[in-house]
Amino acid sequence: MNYVEVDLKVDSEFSEILMAELGEAGFESFVETDEGLLAYIPEGDFDENNLNEITAKYQDLTTIAATWKSLERRNWNEEWEKSYEPIEVGDQIRVRATFHEPDPAFQYDLLIQPKMSFGTGHHETTWLVMNEQLSLPHEGLSVMDVGCGTGILAILASKLGAANLLGFDIDEWAVENTRENFAMNNLSATADVFQGTITGVPAGRIFGGILANINRNILLSEIPKYVAHLSPGGWLVTSGFYETDQADIEQCAEESGLKKLRSNTRNQWATVVFEKL
């Protein structure tokens, strides 16, 4: 899949709100620059009018200049290597790239080759899910990672004691990147990755935990399918939606046989943890 890189020259105080808006519009990854923001979207999803509508909303407050170009895959690593910084989740998890030194103060050291996949820990939703994983049981469990991106959540699951991992993503680059990241982290769990959706998971394959950082609409249509693969007492962590959509997600989950355990938010993004009754 080819991506479009949009270069937004904008005052840094608007970067966060723009990332949230662009995330809703299908942009998958962001890099903050000295002059604003680089935002990445699959070429087929890029809509110039939609981008103009988003930037026009801020014209009374600030100046936003947007230019864009189709991105060749080979440019991507160089961009990341210029700007990627390690991410810390509390005082236990640190996500870094190979070009960063490890920090022994952190119990969980996750290595990510960032590339063109969502899930470096920089996004609120990835951070929120990892933070929940710290207080969920993983020991000996089979864990499914829906929309694995870089595979970061599954990698943490393995480090927390999961015995088996199944990750999948619709994006072929994400699948390739997850495989690479699984290999780099010397996982103790057995791990499989495939390109596709929940419908590709064999019927009857049951998991003790499911990680689903996707988006509102996909969750609303797929939560009942996840529940069919969850053992009684098993947990489901959902994220990828805004606080304003949380009630819809909770209603869908409850109608599918799940009980809410807890929720959290960060910069208007939400996560909700459920348990199968």
Ligand SMILES: C[S@@+](CC[C@H](N)C(=O)[O-])C[C@H]1O[C@@H](n2cnc3c(N)ncnc32)[C@H](O)[C@@H]1O
């Ligand atoms: C918000 S990102 C999350 C990535 C990673 N799990 C994380 O937490 O950082 C969502 C990912 O889901 C993938 N995706 C979108 N719809 C999907 C679907 N129906 N089934 C599987 N993957 C999907 C996207 O390609 C993207 O990599």
